[in-house]
Amino acid sequence: NAGVMQNPRHLVRRRGQEARLRCSPMKGHSHVYWYRQLPEEGLKFMVYLQKENIIDESGMPKERFSAEFPKEGPSILRIQQVVRGDSAAYFCASSPLDQGAYYGYTFGSGTRLTVV
Amino acid sequence: AQTVTQSQPEMSVQEAETVTLSCTYDTSENNYYLFWYKQPPSRQMILVIRQEAYKQQNATENRFSVNFQKAAKSFSLKISDSQLGDTAMYFCASRGGQKLVFGQGTRLTINP
DSSP states (O other), X not given: OOOOEEEOSEEEEOTTOOEEEEEEOOTTOOEEEEEEEOTTSOEEEEEEEETTEEEEOTTSOSSSXXXXXXXXXXXXXXXXXXXXXXXXXXXXXXXOTTTHHHHOOEEOOOEEEEEO | OOEEEOOOXXXXXXXXXXEEEXXXXXXXXSSOEEEEEEEOTTOOOEEEEEEXXXXXXXXXXXXXXXXXXXXXXXEEEEEOSOOGGGOEEEEEEEEETTEEEEOOOEEEEEEO
Protein backbone atom coordinates (compact mmCIF):
# COMPACT_ATOMS: atom_id res chain seq x y z
CA ASN A 1 0.00 0.00 0.00
CA ALA A 2 1.68 3.17 -1.21
CA GLY A 3 0.01 5.46 1.31
CA VAL A 4 -1.29 8.92 0.48
CA MET A 5 0.68 10.30 -2.45
CA GLN A 6 1.06 14.01 -2.98
CA ASN A 7 2.84 15.73 -5.81
CA PRO A 8 4.74 17.76 -6.42
CA ARG A 9 6.69 17.81 -3.17
CA HIS A 10 7.87 21.33 -3.86
CA LEU A 11 6.23 23.89 -6.12
CA VAL A 12 7.46 27.37 -6.92
CA ARG A 13 5.13 29.83 -8.57
CA ARG A 14 5.38 33.50 -9.43
CA ARG A 15 2.72 35.86 -8.17
CA GLY A 16 -0.34 35.67 -10.40
CA GLN A 17 0.28 32.14 -11.65
CA GLU A 18 -1.85 29.09 -10.91
CA ALA A 19 -0.85 26.29 -8.57
CA ARG A 20 -2.22 22.75 -8.90
CA LEU A 21 -1.60 20.32 -6.07
CA ARG A 22 -2.45 16.65 -6.50
CA CYS A 23 -3.37 13.99 -3.99
CA SER A 24 -3.97 10.28 -4.50
CA PRO A 25 -5.59 8.74 -1.41
CA MET A 26 -4.70 5.37 0.00
CA LYS A 27 -6.25 2.44 -1.80
CA GLY A 28 -9.75 1.87 -0.53
CA HIS A 29 -10.06 5.34 1.04
CA SER A 30 -12.98 7.35 -0.26
CA HIS A 31 -12.63 10.49 1.86
CA VAL A 32 -10.03 13.18 1.14
CA TYR A 33 -9.17 16.20 3.25
CA TRP A 34 -6.92 19.16 2.54
CA TYR A 35 -5.08 21.08 5.24
CA ARG A 36 -2.76 24.08 5.11
CA GLN A 37 0.20 24.66 7.41
CA LEU A 38 1.70 28.11 7.62
CA PRO A 39 5.27 28.36 8.97
CA GLU A 40 5.53 27.52 12.68
CA GLU A 41 1.79 26.82 12.95
CA GLY A 42 -0.47 23.83 13.17
CA LEU A 43 -2.50 22.46 10.31
CA LYS A 44 -5.73 24.24 9.43
CA PHE A 45 -8.64 22.45 7.79
CA MET A 46 -9.56 23.61 4.30
CA VAL A 47 -11.92 21.17 2.60
CA TYR A 48 -13.36 17.67 2.84
CA LEU A 49 -14.35 15.74 -0.27
CA GLN A 50 -15.75 12.41 -1.27
CA LYS A 51 -15.73 11.15 -4.83
CA GLU A 52 -17.36 13.83 -7.02
CA ASN A 53 -18.71 15.71 -3.98
CA ILE A 54 -17.52 18.54 -1.79
CA ILE A 55 -18.82 17.76 1.69
CA ASP A 56 -17.37 20.63 3.73
CA GLU A 57 -15.43 23.59 2.38
CA SER A 58 -15.80 25.82 5.41
CA GLY A 59 -12.03 26.31 5.66
CA MET A 60 -11.46 27.33 2.06
CA PRO A 61 -10.80 30.97 1.24
CA LYS A 62 -13.76 32.36 -0.65
CA GLU A 63 -11.77 33.39 -3.70
CA ARG A 64 -9.05 31.81 -5.84
CA PHE A 65 -9.15 28.40 -4.12
CA SER A 66 -11.03 25.36 -5.39
CA ALA A 67 -10.87 21.61 -4.89
CA GLU A 68 -12.17 18.57 -6.66
CA PHE A 69 -12.09 14.81 -6.30
CA PRO A 70 -13.24 13.31 -9.59
CA LYS A 71 -14.58 9.83 -10.11
CA GLU A 72 -11.28 8.87 -11.71
CA GLY A 73 -7.89 10.28 -10.79
CA PRO A 74 -6.45 12.25 -7.90
CA SER A 75 -7.94 15.02 -5.87
CA ILE A 76 -6.78 18.45 -7.01
CA LEU A 77 -6.38 21.61 -4.95
CA ARG A 78 -6.20 24.57 -7.28
CA ILE A 79 -5.05 28.04 -6.35
CA GLN A 80 -5.51 30.73 -8.96
CA GLN A 81 -3.52 33.97 -9.13
CA VAL A 82 -1.28 33.01 -6.25
CA VAL A 83 -0.02 35.65 -3.81
CA ARG A 84 2.90 35.52 -1.38
CA GLY A 85 0.52 34.76 1.50
CA ASP A 86 -0.36 31.45 -0.16
CA SER A 87 3.14 30.17 0.57
CA ALA A 88 2.65 27.24 2.91
CA ALA A 89 2.74 23.46 3.15
CA TYR A 90 -0.45 21.86 1.89
CA PHE A 91 -1.30 18.44 3.25
CA CYS A 92 -3.74 15.91 1.95
CA ALA A 93 -5.17 13.15 4.13
CA SER A 94 -7.50 10.27 3.47
CA SER A 95 -9.64 7.93 5.52
CA PRO A 96 -11.82 4.91 4.93
CA LEU A 97 -15.55 5.29 4.81
CA ASP A 98 -17.04 5.46 8.30
CA GLN A 99 -13.74 4.83 10.04
CA GLY A 100 -12.04 8.17 9.78
CA ALA A 101 -13.04 9.43 13.17
CA TYR A 102 -11.33 6.53 14.88
CA TYR A 103 -8.25 6.33 12.70
CA GLY A 104 -7.63 10.06 12.50
CA TYR A 105 -6.62 9.95 8.83
CA THR A 106 -3.46 9.00 6.97
CA PHE A 107 -1.50 12.02 5.79
CA GLY A 108 0.59 12.55 2.71
CA SER A 109 4.01 14.17 2.88
CA GLY A 110 2.67 17.52 1.80
CA THR A 111 3.41 19.97 -0.99
CA ARG A 112 5.43 23.03 -0.08
CA LEU A 113 4.25 25.93 -2.18
CA THR A 114 6.55 28.93 -2.48
CA VAL A 115 5.28 32.06 -4.20
CA VAL A 116 8.01 34.39 -5.41
CA ALA B 1 -16.64 24.83 17.57
CA GLN B 2 -13.56 22.93 18.61
CA THR B 3 -10.34 24.48 19.85
CA VAL B 4 -7.04 22.89 20.83
CA THR B 5 -4.36 24.70 22.80
CA GLN B 6 -0.75 23.70 23.33
CA SER B 7 0.87 26.11 25.75
CA GLN B 8 4.48 24.94 25.38
CA PRO B 9 6.03 26.23 22.14
CA GLU B 10 9.34 24.46 22.81
CA MET B 11 10.74 21.81 25.12
CA SER B 12 14.14 20.24 25.45
CA VAL B 13 15.26 17.19 27.44
CA GLN B 14 18.22 14.85 27.64
CA GLU B 15 18.13 11.48 25.97
CA ALA B 16 16.53 8.73 28.15
CA GLU B 17 14.59 11.27 30.23
CA THR B 18 10.81 11.39 30.44
CA VAL B 19 8.98 14.37 29.00
CA THR B 20 5.33 15.43 29.14
CA LEU B 21 3.69 17.65 26.52
CA SER B 22 0.53 19.51 27.51
CA CYS B 23 -2.69 19.95 25.57
CA THR B 24 -6.10 21.32 26.43
CA TYR B 25 -9.14 21.29 24.22
CA ASP B 26 -12.69 22.44 24.03
CA THR B 27 -15.51 20.81 22.11
CA SER B 28 -19.29 20.70 22.08
CA GLU B 29 -19.29 17.17 20.68
CA ASN B 30 -20.42 14.30 22.89
CA ASN B 31 -18.45 11.69 21.00
CA TYR B 32 -14.97 12.74 19.97
CA TYR B 33 -11.45 11.48 19.54
CA LEU B 34 -8.10 12.93 20.51
CA PHE B 35 -4.76 12.40 18.80
CA TRP B 36 -1.11 13.21 19.06
CA TYR B 37 0.81 13.61 15.80
CA LYS B 38 4.55 13.84 15.33
CA GLN B 39 6.04 15.92 12.52
CA PRO B 40 9.79 15.37 12.05
CA PRO B 41 11.88 17.59 9.74
CA SER B 42 10.76 15.43 6.82
CA ARG B 43 7.35 17.12 7.30
CA GLN B 44 5.48 13.81 7.33
CA MET B 45 2.57 13.76 9.80
CA ILE B 46 2.84 10.57 11.85
CA LEU B 47 0.09 9.40 14.18
CA VAL B 48 1.60 8.69 17.60
CA ILE B 49 -1.39 7.79 19.72
CA ARG B 50 -5.20 8.13 19.80
CA GLN B 51 -7.79 8.25 22.57
CA GLU B 52 -11.53 7.74 22.37
CA ALA B 53 -13.26 10.21 24.66
CA TYR B 54 -15.75 7.62 25.91
CA LYS B 55 -12.95 5.40 27.22
CA GLN B 56 -11.67 6.19 30.69
CA GLN B 57 -8.53 4.12 30.33
CA ASN B 58 -5.53 6.09 29.12
CA ALA B 59 -4.08 4.95 25.80
CA THR B 60 -0.52 3.64 25.63
CA GLU B 61 1.74 2.80 22.68
CA ASN B 62 5.11 1.48 23.76
CA ARG B 63 7.03 4.48 25.18
CA PHE B 64 4.13 6.86 24.54
CA SER B 65 1.19 7.26 26.87
CA VAL B 66 -1.47 9.86 27.51
CA ASN B 67 -3.04 11.36 30.60
CA PHE B 68 -6.64 12.01 29.57
CA GLN B 69 -8.61 14.14 32.03
CA LYS B 70 -12.04 14.49 30.44
CA ALA B 71 -13.57 16.83 33.01
CA ALA B 72 -10.59 19.16 32.77
CA LYS B 73 -10.45 18.75 28.97
CA SER B 74 -6.79 17.93 29.21
CA PHE B 75 -4.87 15.46 27.05
CA SER B 76 -1.13 15.35 27.77
CA LEU B 77 1.44 13.11 26.08
CA LYS B 78 4.18 11.40 28.07
CA ILE B 79 7.26 10.10 26.30
CA SER B 80 9.34 7.72 28.40
CA ASP B 81 12.99 6.86 27.80
CA SER B 82 13.19 9.57 25.14
CA GLN B 83 15.32 8.92 22.08
CA LEU B 84 17.09 11.19 19.62
CA GLY B 85 14.57 10.13 16.96
CA ASP B 86 11.78 11.64 19.04
CA THR B 87 13.01 15.11 18.09
CA ALA B 88 10.12 16.66 16.15
CA MET B 89 7.12 18.97 16.30
CA TYR B 90 4.25 17.39 18.20
CA PHE B 91 0.66 18.36 17.50
CA CYS B 92 -2.35 17.60 19.61
CA ALA B 93 -5.60 17.24 17.65
CA SER B 94 -9.28 16.79 18.36
CA ARG B 95 -11.85 15.23 16.10
CA GLY B 96 -15.62 15.28 16.36
CA GLY B 97 -17.30 14.59 13.07
CA GLN B 98 -15.04 14.73 10.05
CA LYS B 99 -12.62 17.55 10.84
CA LEU B 100 -9.37 17.39 12.74
CA VAL B 101 -8.57 20.54 14.70
CA PHE B 102 -4.90 20.96 15.58
CA GLY B 103 -3.07 22.84 18.27
CA GLN B 104 -0.17 25.16 17.52
CA GLY B 105 2.42 22.50 18.20
CA THR B 106 5.33 21.91 20.60
CA ARG B 107 8.84 21.68 19.24
CA LEU B 108 10.57 18.89 21.19
CA THR B 109 14.33 18.50 21.09
CA ILE B 110 16.05 15.45 22.56
CA ASN B 111 19.69 16.19 23.39
CA PRO B 112 22.39 13.51 23.46
